[in-house]
Amino acid sequence: MPNLIEVQNLGKSFGDNEVLKNISENVEKGQVICVIGPSGSGKSTFLRCLNVLEKPSVGKVLFEGNSLTGIGERELNNLREKMGMVFQSFNLFPNMNVIENIKLAPLRVKKMADAEATQQAEKLLERVGLADKAEQYPQSLSGGQQQRVAIARALAMNPEVMLFDEPTSALDPEMVGEVLKVMQDLAESGMTMVVVTHEMGFAKKVADEIWFMADGCIQEKGTPETFFKTPKTARAQDFLSKILN
Amino acid sequence: MKKNKFFLFIIIFLLALIIPFTHVKAASDNYLQKVKDKGTLVVGTSADYPPYEFTSKENGKTKYVGLDVSIAEKFAKDIGVKLKIRNMNFDSLLVALETHKVDMVIAGMNPTPERKTSVDFSKIYYTGNQYMLINKSDAARFKKIEDFKGKTIGAQTGSLQYSLVKQQMKGNDVKGLAKLNDLVIALQSHKVNGVAMEEATAKAFAENNRTLKVINPGFDIDASQTGSAIGFPKGADSLVEAANKTIDEIKKDNLINKEYIPAAAKNMTTNSKKNSMMNYWTYFAKGIEYTLIITVVSVFFGFVLGTLFALMRLSHNKLVHGLAVSYIEFVRGTPLMVQVMFVYFGIGAVIQSLPALVAGIIAVSLNSAAYVAEVIRSGIESIPSGQTEASRSLGMSQKETYRYIIIPQALKNIWPALGNEFVTLIKESSIVSIIGVTDLMYQMQLVQSATYKGVIPIFIAMVIYFLMTFSLSKVLGYFEGKMKHA
Numbered sequence A: 001m002p003n004l005i006e007v008q009n010l011g012k013s014f015g016d017n018e019v020l021k022n023i024s025e026n027v028e029k030g031q032v033i034c035v036i037g038p039s040g041s042g043k044s045t046f047l048r049c050l051n052v053l054e055k056p057s058v059g060k061v062l063f064e065g066n067s068l069t070g071i072g073e074r075e076l077n078n079l080r081e082k083m084g085m086v087f088q089s090f091n092l093f094p095n096m097n098v099i100e101n102i103k104l105a106p107l108r109v110k111k112m113a114d115a116e117a118t119q120q121a122e123k124l125l126e127r128v129g130l131a132d133k134a135e136q137y138p139q140s141l142s143g144g145q146q147q148r149v150a151i152a153r154a155l156a157m158n159p160e161v162m163l164f165d166e167p168t169s170a171l172d173p174e175m176v177g178e179v180l181k182v183m184q185d186l187a188e189s190g191m192t193m194v195v196v197t198h199e200m201g202f203a204k205k206v207a208d209e210i211w212f213m214a215d216g217c218i219q220e221k222g223t224p225e226t227f228f229k230t231p232k233t234a235r236a237q238d239f240l241s242k243i244l245n
Numbered sequence B: 001m002k003k004n005k006f007f008l009f010i011i012i013f014l015l016a017l018i019i020p021f022t023h024v025k026a027a028s029d030n031y032l033q034k035v036k037d038k039g040t041l042v043v044g045t046s047a048d049y050p051p052y053e054f055t056s057k058e059n060g061k062t063k064y065v066g067l068d069v070s071i072a073e074k075f076a077k078d079i080g081v082k083l084k085i086r087n088m089n090f091d092s093l094l095v096a097l098e099t100h101k102v103d104m105v106i107a108g109m110n111p112t113p114e115r116k117t118s119v120d121f122s123k124i125y126y127t128g129n130q131y132m133l134i135n136k137s138d139a140a141r142f143k144k145i146e147d148f149k150g151k152t153i154g155a156q157t158g159s160l161q162y163s164l165v166k167q168q169m170k171g172n173d174v175k176g177l178a179k180l181n182d183l184v185i186a187l188q189s190h191k192v193n194g195v196a197m198e199e200a201t202a203k204a205f206a207e208n209n210r211t212l213k214v215i216n217p218g219f220d221i222d223a224s225q226t227g228s229a230i231g232f233p234k235g236a237d238s239l240v241e242a243a244n245k246t247i248d249e250i251k252k253d254n255l256i257n258k259e260y261i262p263a264a265a266k267n268m269t270t271n272s273k274k275n276s277m278m279n280y281w282t283y284f285a286k287g288i289e290y291t292l293i294i295t296v297v298s299v300f301f302g303f304v305l306g307t308l309f310a311l312m313r314l315s316h317n318k319l320v321h322g323l324a325v326s327y328i329e330f331v332r333g334t335p336l337m338v339q340v341m342f343v344y345f346g347i348g349a350v351i352q353s354l355p356a357l358v359a360g361i362i363a364v365s366l367n368s369a370a371y372v373a374e375v376i377r378s379g380i381e382s383i384p385s386g387q388t389e390a391s392r393s394l395g396m397s398q399k400e401t402y403r404y405i406i407i408p409q410a411l412k413n414i415w416p417a418l419g420n421e422f423v424t425l426i427k428e429s430s431i432v433s434i435i436g437v438t439d440l441m442y443q444m445q446l447v448q449s450a451t452y453k454g455v456i457p458i459f460i461a462m463v464i465y466f467l468m469t470f471s472l473s474k475v476l477g478y479f480e481g482k483m484k485h486a
């Protein structure tokens, strides 16, 4: 499988605080990667460097062979639209209803015709099980519903890869399942995904590879079976024992 | 960065200093010719000083009348041009002359040595006595200067009477106000015990207010200082000469005593007959119209410019950011009154035909822009960064993000504050009356002069301001409610 994303010697510092240290990894097309690790270890920063919401301090990120750093605003926007992102806090646009949220980028960025954008948005809403909520405003939806709309909104740009940053962490427990279900369906449809998560069940079931992150480095990676049964590093063993108790 | 800002200030200040001088240099004496070329003589005066100059209403129209106006009319006729009167505060007259807002100043003005250092004067055309206006109830107490010991005396700021009181009534406090009407109100409410005034003016006030009385307190008067003369820009010899010729003719035929003063007296009595406020509703209507024009136009430009400055301040470009910050801080750190005068007299020195109304609108808009910019900036900064991140991750540019996501949400947040700014401007715009814009405040002063009534016009203006701001608040509140439910 060809590499969709290549990370080369990536480093990121905020002032004196070196958050990411010399990371080099690849994401293959169709792969589902779950990034796990203690809080504050740099997982969000790493994910945000992948679509350059955060500018890497050193190193490179390549997407489909094109560098995302050192390019113009316009080229970056063009590449970025192919990388969907879903946030912990949903970040739906409160000034628009559900279907407008989904149609906005296709209309404004892709210059899609309105009828086509509507049709596509309706299909996506059906796919995430919210066909009846098209006209509602985000504030009137539950957290789980909002997150599913956010996923549909990202999918509306037909991305090559989906980045998830703890998509279920802000949800009440009874709503976690409906979002994970949508994500699992997406993975099964062949979407390339990088998911930062604390849902170990999901990681075990869906991930092709687990990346364990601590202190700004990917300490260890492997298939779910080997990683969860026989973690190699002391940091990973310690982390897993804390999480599983 | 700090250094940049500093230099910017220096440059602005240097410009501000240089601009007024650029014209002085050009002033060779072709003044008379220039006036003839224009075809109009622009005359500055302060029309609350009967019988010299005051306003009268004829067929619903405000007219400037009085002996000074008659002289100006004759002068304009003699040199074959039309006359245009610009009415303003007495204090502003000399500045207006120096900055070439007006060609000459006639306002019962005494050619004192201090004034002669900055402007040139014609011959003296009329000499009047210096009297004191007091409350009738005090008539037994106050007869001569000595009787006022320890009391407060009112006088028009910048006037001869003001310096007379200062020099010859050393033991007294002087209260200086720009408008005679305000001084008379102060007298009637016993804030001052007497108002030093020119004879004819004092008599006019006493005639129209039964509670007031005129006395001659016996000021020691240097005859050369009590006469009135016409003021011209320094070096305008050709105009001075022409004016002296007109004055000679007036004196020869004794026109002032035979024609001008009787005509003024007639206007004063017709004025006092029509002292009911109902006769002056057109004054207030015109004032409301101008106040609303200034406010609406300034709100519009203030909003457009304010948005621009807010975006500049949020910019990552240090120069652009610094410019916006300097502007906003500077404007918010100086009084609107000073800004209005700076725009009118300062910028007006470069663009001489700049009308007071336009100058007022420019100043109020520029002022409002700084406040609106801060409202908008805080509105934009209150939008969570997650909104920008979500938008940018969808491939939208920074511009599209602002246009479709940030600005619409920010507007909803700042709408109440913007509405508030609108209401504030209705009130604050009253400042432009000092440069002679005919807004509600200014019209109120005209009604005061015309009716010799001090408090009632103020009360009416106050009620009108309140009705305007109150109904605007209600309308804005209605739309605010609608937006919330959208």
Ligand SMILES: Nc1ncnc2c1ncn2[C@@H]1O[C@H](COP(=O)(O)OP(=O)(O)O)[C@@H](O)[C@H]1O
Binding pocket: A014, A017, A019, A038, A039, A040, A041, A042, A043, A044, A045, A046
């Ligand atoms: N914008 C920022 N400015 C300064 N420090 C930041 C910023 N974002 C993250 N950090 C710091 O980077 C470190 C890693 O944060 P993050 O990537 O959010 O970790 P994780 O997602 O694994 O919890 C933390 O110490 C955090 O304080």
Ligand SMILES: [Mg+2]
Binding pocket: A043, A044, A045, A166
């Ligand atoms: Mg995180």
